Structure formats: structure tokens, C-alpha cells
Amino acid sequence: MNALAATSRNFKQAAKLLGLDSKLEKSLLIPFREIKVECTIPKDDGTLASYVGFRVQHDNARGPMKGGIRYHHEVDPDEVNALAQLMTWKTAVANIPYGGAKGGIGCSPGELSISELERLTRVFTQKIHDLIGIHTDVPAPDMGTNSQTMAWILDEYSKFHGYSPAVVTGKPVDLGGSLGRDAATGRGVLFATEALLAEHGKGIAGQRFVIQGFGNVGSWAAQLITEAGGKVIAISDVTGAIKNVNGIDIAQLVKHSAENKGIKGFNGGDAIDPNSLLTEECDVLMPAALGGVINKDNANDIKAKYIIEAANHPTDPEADEILSKKGVLILPDILANSGGVTVSYFEWVQNIQGFMWDEEKVNTELRTYMTRAFGDVKKMCQSHNCDLRMGAFTLGVNRVARATVLRGWEA
Template structure:
């Protein structure tokens, strides 16, 4: 059974940038609550059987934030620090992100509190299929479309969509981020990192500068960070520092990014790639560079780190890497922050392409995918930059303003997953908090 979750009737307190955007948009109290409070918070037990025969009951979360512009959309993460508050925050970010870039989705996020590193392949498969069973009543191509996130990837999505097919009937569009042979997009793996560089390059050109010769420091060298580094170098930039969870490497004349990619693919840390000088992990935060790209977990750039940054631009490849206090310091120091809901939106744009192709029975080739990805992100960037100039505000405030205006213009969605789950109520089913009527 689901566990009952107390529902709060208070409107959540928004972060400063969103608060400023709400003020600029002039939203009333009713619309404010609709924009801030999630539609549903779902917490369910997920039994996971381990290879040694033991079973552990995990907590699985799915937060459905807003679906007025289309089906709920958001990744599934597996991490030992996942909690309800984090998932609620990330689901809200997805709502604003999808609205900003204009894709026909709402916002959601899911997570399981677990360290996945010790898991065997069979345990990972049981986890993915267990998530499908636990949330089968929520997931669907027209209702709530999951995708990979922290510590999940195409293989996990393959198990997920296969199990959903057994339970709900086959539908490739019910999950994105799948392997290409199962209907996945040929450009989905690189879309978040490539899209971040699309945004950066376009911003530099729009402000009279160029990516060629720009020096980047990248914190985090997983899927997003590695693709940021690869794409930046391909377009003429120089990557001078990279950090992963084990350490950092620094080279003012430029690192061999492909050597770093090969090392990580072989299971080695970046400091064992044979390029650059090994340094402590956090040394990347103070490297002299033009662009600092946090591409790991959130909360990295607090006020102290923002004071030490030696970059003119922060490219937010991760979700929420800059705290409000860090944001204020960056603003005071004149550091431009390309915000996460714009900078890392390439992933959800790529998911849209995959979802659309699955429904149409086609598949974009890589050239078409990357061209259309850049077009969508350039258009979103231009809307943000224009709003920033018009209202004399930061790019983060401007990005949220554009998103809020598009959400308000969308109004209420006439139909959606509420019909499958049950009529909206404060608590519908045990463990499903529905805040639409609050």
C-alpha cells in the first residue's frame, strides 16, 4: 500500500529569481499557487530483492508538478541523498524548463533513495522493473513520461519501458532516453551537453564574442560534463580544467578531452587519464577561465565559492548548481549565469524529439536532431536575453519570467492524468497528495 503523506495547504516559498519573475509577470494569488504547488506528490514502497536473497524496502518518489502544457515529464534518479524536498524542487524546475523552451510537456521528477554503485546488473534490472510496477498507474505517453537522470541511463529505460509494456500494453513513447534500437533518439545521449554548448556559443555571439579560444573549466565528467567538454573543444574552445568525484586535472594550455573520455569509459578517474596536472577535486572551483560549467549535482556554487570563481560566465549544466546566495554574489561581481532551465534544457528537447518520433513511427537522423536542437535552444535564449534587457534583470529572472508567462498563457489543461488516477482532491489514494484543489 501507499503511505499517507500529509498535504500542506500553504503555497511553497519560491526562490528569489522565481519570486522576482512572478512579480514582473503580475500573477494573482490563485495563479501563483498553481505555479508553485505541485499537482501530486506520490511516495510508495519499492521492494528490491538483492542477489544474496535479502529484500530491502526502498522509498520511491514521483512528483507531478504541472501538466497544463502537456504530459508530465521528468527523469528518474537513484542516489543515496534523494528525498521528497529535492524531488519536489526538481519537478518544479522541469515545469519552468519545458515552458521556457516551448516543448509540449509539463514538469515531473522521480527518485529512489539508494546508492546504486554496488548493484549488480540483475539488481539494477529489478530496480528498473520495480519502478515500472510501482508507478504503472502514473506512467504513459499521454500522462507522465519518465526519462534518465542521475545514475540512470538508456539500459534502465529499456527495462522500464519493457515492463510498462507488459503491464499497460506496448508503447515506446511512454519512456524517453531509451537505447536507439528500442526507439531511442540518435542524439539523446549528447543532447544535454551539446545543447549547453549551443546556448553558450549563441550567447557569446549575441553579445559580440566568440567561443573560439574561450577557456572552460568543467566540474563533473559524467554524461553532461563530458559532452560539454567534447563539444566545446570541437567548436574551438579550450578545456583547461576538469573535475570528477575523485579529483581534478588542470592544464592552462588545454587538456586532451578525448583521453579523459577514454579514461572514464574504462572506469578510471580523470586524474589517471595521462593529461594535465592532478589537483584536489575542489581546485576546479578557483581555476582561471572564461567559462565555469558545473555539471554534477546541485548546490555547488554557494556564496563562498562564488566569491572565489575566476570566470566571467557560469554555464549551468547541472540542475540547481548555484544557491540563491551564490547567485547574488555572481550578480554583484558581474558574472553572467546561463541558468539551468535554459542551459541544460537540451535533454528535454531531445526527449521531445524521441517522444514525437515514437508517436509518428519515424526517427530523426543525427544531423536533423542537432540542427533542430540548436534552433529550439537559440529561440529560447533570444527570448530570455530580450526579457533580461527589457526588464533590466538577470538571465535567471528573465528565464523564469518567460516560463511563467507561457504557463499563464496556457491556462488549464482540459484533460490529463487526473482522469486515470482519480478526481483531484487534497489526498487521492493513500500516499498520493493532489494539490490542484487545495
């Protein structure tokens, strides 16, 4: 099942539990606006290349639309639509005053030079600048993009609208970015995991973790889990996978990965088949890479007691049913990885106020938001007798539906 079908299925189940009016349900599902643009740039060798860029603005009932921009060769309309919809529910679960959006360009960023990436980013911004804005739609980094990408968008947007640091988040600190933003998603994952384990009388310390993905989210989550006393026993990235039952030295792995552009070859663990990583014996499994990695083909073999969805849509609905029957508890993506967008909100607030917070305040506020969101989800689980995924979806959908009606929606 593709990401859009799975996300829409979860939404419809939540709408049914909430007893939403069918016309309101349909209205909430349809995106506010879909944008598709051609981005033609000169390559460094003088040839021209064209790329297709997307921005799906899903919903703005609760505030400006919000969501990342990813550069990846598999970016397509269905994926961007699904991720935009997920952002709508995610910002509502986090209870921050945003709607949802997502964007992307179908390209392979690793095959483009820095100057080519800059030209592509600036052309994309030129094509969409009049459809984004501080109180309209606020982009952020995602897969294949980073703070430098946001700096280029800010600069290009400002040529048309004047200096506007709040138009994007995830910027360099020197351009109004927030302290603590780099670690925000990984730190939010830690706080959400702590909240889930505390429900069962446990803490991070002593738990065995397996993490799929060692990018920004996975690497920060691994570092923070280790600092909190957890033991990361297996990790993978696009270059390979390693295992050490005594615990991987994450600080050394971070250094190795930076120097070698991946974890392959790290001598602090045994190389294993990346395809077997998800089924390793552990307490907590944390998919922090691509979507759809846990499916009906491998769900029966998963041995973890808890799954923390640090990635977007890593678990297919068919796998959800299998894991639920096995008693595996899944902390859904729209709660587990909402730390990034929450600190993006803090950054936006700082930009609008013209006042910078210290990192301790950012992290303290993040813990408050993540812990409160988990508590709100648990209440919905109890009200509707459902699992954590439906608890999160009913919470998010209900908040957006209420805002829509309050603003004057009529059947």
C-alpha cells in the same frame, strides 16, 4: 538554502515581476501530484532490501508531465519537488509541449548489481505504471540511470498497457530511442553557450573552460567545446581533478575515464584539489555535476566571466547576488541544460509518428530550439529589466500561467 527553497524563491520573484494573481501564483507552485512508494526486492544473496521511490508530477497545463528518474542515495522529497518544478519552467522556456515531473529512488546504484537494479526498476514501475503514460507523464534517464533503465521501464510498463515506446525517452536506439540523444544535453549546452558569447562578440574558439563533472553532460560538453576550438583547462569528477593550462586532450581523457572509472591518474594534466576547481582562472565556468556547488562561501573567489549551468540548480541565490555584483554573467540551468529534454521531445514525437529522424535533423532542430529559447529569454530580460535567470523564469512562468488560465483556471 536547499534546492526547493531556492527554486521557489526564484519562482516567486518571477511571479512578482509578472504581476501574477496571488491565487494563481499559489496554484502554480503546488505540485499536481506527489507519489511515494516502497520498493522491496530480493538481493542477489537472498536477503530482502527496501528502497523508497518518489515521483512528483508538478504541472501539466502545457502537456504531459516530463522529467527524469534518478538513482542516488541523497534522493529525498524536497530535492524531487524542486527538480519537478524546474522541469515545468524548463520545458516552457524551451517551448516544447510538456509540463514538469521528476522521480527518483533513494539508493546507491554503484552498490547494486545489474540484476538488482533491474528488479528495483521493475518493482518501481509496477508501483507507478498507472500514473505515468504517453500523454500523462513521460520519464527519462537522470543521475544514476541510463538507456538500459528506460528499456526496463518500457518493458515493464508494456506488460500492463501494450507496447508503448513513447512512455519513456532516453531509450536505446534499438527500442525507439532517438539518434543524438546521448549527446543532447551537452550539445544543447554548447549551442546555448554560443548564443550567449555571440551577444558579446565572442565565440567558443579561444575561450578557456573549466568544467566540474565528467559524466554524460560534462564529457559531451568538453568534447564538443574542444571540437569548436575552445580550450578546456581544468576538469573534475568524483575521483579527482586535473588541470592543464595548454588544454586537456579530451579524447584521451574520455578513454582514460572509461578504462579507469574516473579521471584520477590521467597523465595529461596536473592533479589539483577538486575543491579549488570552481575558483580556477578561466573565461567560462561550467558546473555539470550536483546542485548547490556555487554558494556564498566560494562565490567571491570565482574568477570566470561566464557561468553556464549545465547541472540543475548549481548556484545558490546568495551566490547569485554576489556574482551579479561582480559582473559575472550566469546562463541559468532551465535554459542552459534544456537540450536533453528538447531531444527527448523529438524522441517522443518520433515514437508517436512511427518515423525515425536522422541525426543531422535532430542536431539541426536542437540548435534551432536552443537559439530561439535564448532569444526569447533576452526579450524577457529587456521587458522586465532583469538578469538572465529572471528572464528565463519569467518566460517559463508566464507561459505556464497563460496555459493554465486559457484552460479554464478560475480564481
